[in-house]
Structures are given as structure tokens and as C-alpha cells.
Amino acid sequence: MDEKSVYRTNIIGAREVEGTVTVDMDKNTVYKTNSFYWNTKGSDFLGAIVLPFYGAFVSEEKCQLFGDVSGKKMLEIGCGNGQSLQYHGERKAKELWAVDISEQQIEKAAQHLKACDLSAKLICAPMEEECGIPLDYFDFVYSIYAIGWTTDLEGTFCRIASYLKKDGVFIFSWSHPIHKCVVAEHDILTFKKCYFDESWYSVTLDGGALTLSDRKLSTYVNALAKAGFVIEEMIEQSDEDLMESMGENNDFAEKAKMLPVTFVMKTRKR
Numbered sequence: 413m414d415e416k417s418v419y420r421t422n423i424i425g426a427r428e429v430e431g432t433v434t435v436d437m438d439k440n441t442v443y444k445t446n447s448f449y450w451n452t453k454g455s456d457f458l459g460a461i462v463l464p465f466y467g468a469f470v471s472e473e474k475c476q477l478f479g480d481v482s483g484k485k486m487l488e489i490g491c492g493n494g495q496s497l498q499y500h501g502e503r504k505a506k507e508l509w510a511v512d513i514s515e516q517q518i519e520k521a522a523q524h525l526k527a528c529d530l531s532a533k534l535i536c537a538p539m540e541e542e543c544g545i546p547l548d549y550f551d552f553v554y555s556i557y558a559i560g561w562t563t564d565l566e567g568t569f570c571r572i573a574s575y576l577k578k579d580g581v582f583i584f585s586w587s588h589p590i591h592k593c594v595v596a597e598h599d600i601l602t603f604k605k606c607y608f609d610e611s612w613y614s615v616t617l618d619g620g621a622l623t624l625s626d627r628k629l630s631t632y633v634n635a636l637a638k639a640g641f642v643i644e645e646m647i648e649q650s651d652e653d654l655m656e657s658m659g660e661n662n663d664f665a666e667k668a669k670m671l672p673v674t675f676v677m678k679t680r681k682r
């Protein structure tokens with residue numbers, strides 16, 4: 413912990429987690445910390461979120477944001493274990509590409525896709541950086557719970573716009589910023605963090621560290637607009653069936669009934 417670090421709130425699921433401190437953001441330190449976490453821990457603690465799910469309580473099967481992807485060129489940002497690429501491969505996408513900062517996640521994705529008899533071009537790099545992805549090439553760029561790891565939201569959205577053909581679609585999901593402010597326990601919701609606080613923090617999870625910031629919804633909307641995207645649809649609603657499937661007295665499902673825990677944006681390049 414550096415001298416400026418101060419303890420603060422971080423919320424995962426329904427509860428506050430210990431071991432969170434505010435930090436200064438240095439891009440290269442964040443790359444190093446976060447790639448080490450994903451290389452060593454993967455999704456073992458946080459759990460993978462992959463298509464058809466956009467988050468715990470939102471699914472593509474209900475939302476139908478992609479439509480028919482057959483013959484389409486797809487790029488995933490932060491592909492993790494490769495299961496979302498598999499989803500599109502099985503729906504006859506023409507080309508599958510992905511970028512991820514973690515060598516281990518890329519390796520897992522490569523092995524998974526090979527076992528599914530699918531091929532993909534997988535690139536190990538931070539989403540923020542130039543990494544040889546072709547320009548004006550893709551019909552869809554998408555990201556399932558990975559965009560928020562960027563150290564440069566506007567720069568990343570501009571890069572994503574450059575990868576898309578004109579009228580190409582960019583779809584992403586991330587934790588809803590309101591969810592990151594509220595703790596739920598025994599039917600009581602408590603506002604624990606300032607919604608407007610976008611300061612960077614480091615959190616210790618399962619013996620590993622991750623560094624990130626909780627951005628406001630307007631920060632996402634304004635960065636999309638600056639990068640030349642038009643928002644076609646935004647999903648905040650939790651799916652009743654998915655909440656019910658968690659069973660009774662599940663704090664996270666009870667929280668999701670009261671406020672959005674995930675948001676999904678479907679946008680189009682102008």
C-alpha cells in the first residue's frame with residue numbers, strides 16, 4: 413500500500429468486501445497487477461460470465477441484441493476463457509477474433525475453442541493499446557464484463573470504433589454503477605459509496621489484487637458519443653426467471669429485484 417492509500421468500500425454481489433484501498437492510477441502498474449491476477453487466478457473466485465449471459469440476471473436469449481450472426485466477423489474484447497466466442501462460433505459467425513491482457517486466459521480460450529473444433533485469432537494485449545487488429549473490418553465488437561477494466565475508456569471506445577465497419581455494432585456489459593454503491597443484507601439496502609466517486613482502487617480477492625475504478629453511467633454514455641457511437645438500446649432490467657432460479661432468501665437476487673446490477677449497451681458506429 414502506498415502512502416496515499418485509504419480504505420474504502422467495494423461491493424461484489426450483495427456484500428461489501430474487505431481489503432479495498434484507494435490508489436493512484438498508473439496505466440502500466442494496472443496492466444501488471446491485473447494481468448497477474450487473471451494469469452494466476454482466472455475466473456476461479458469471481459466466476460466467468462459468458463454468453464448467453466451478459467451478467468447474473470441478463471441473458472441474450474431474452475434480449476436478442478445480436479440477432480443473426482451467421483457470416484459475420486466478430487471481435488471480443490477481454491475474451492476470458494473463450495466461451496462467448498464459442499457461442500458465436502456455434503451460430504456460424506464467419507470469423508472469431510479476440511484480445512485479452514492475460515496470456516493464461518488466451519491460452520484457456522485457445523484450448524477451449526480447439527476442443528469445440530472452432531478457430532479464432534487470439535491476441536494477447538491490453539485493449540487500450542494498438543495490437544494489430546484490422547481497421548474497418550468487423551460487423552460486431554462485443555465485451556462481456558471486460559470493458560470496465562480499461563484504464564482509458566474514451567481511448568478504448570475510439571479504438572473499438574476504428575475496428576468496426578460503418579454501421580457495425582458494439583455491444584458490452586458491465587457492473588451497473590448503482591450496484592457498486594449499495595449493500596444488501598436481510599431485506600435492507602444500504603447506500604455505502606458515493607455514486608460520483610470514480611477514483612481508482614485496489615482490491616484483494618482470494619489472495620490476489622485487482623485495480624479498477626467504478627465509472628458513472630454518464631461517463632460511459634459520453635465516451636460512447638465522443639467515439640462516434642449511437643446508443644440503440646440499453647438494458648438495466650434483471651430477468652425475473654433468472655432471479656427466481658437463485659431460490660428464496662438469496663441476497664444478490666433480492667438486491668437485483670430492487671436495482672440494476674448489470675447494464676448492457678447496444679450501440680452502432682455512425
Ligand SMILES: C[S@@+](CC[C@H](N)C(=O)[O-])C[C@H]1O[C@@H](n2cnc3c(N)ncnc32)[C@H](O)[C@@H]1O
Binds near residue numbers: 450458489493513
Ligand atoms: C471478468 S473477465 C470477463 C471475460 C469473460 N466474459 C469471463 O467472464 O471469463 C475479464 C477479462 O478481461 C481481461 N482484461 C482485464 N483487463 C484487460 C485489459 N486492459 N485489456 C484486455 N483484457 C483485459 C482479463 O484478463 C479477463 O480475461
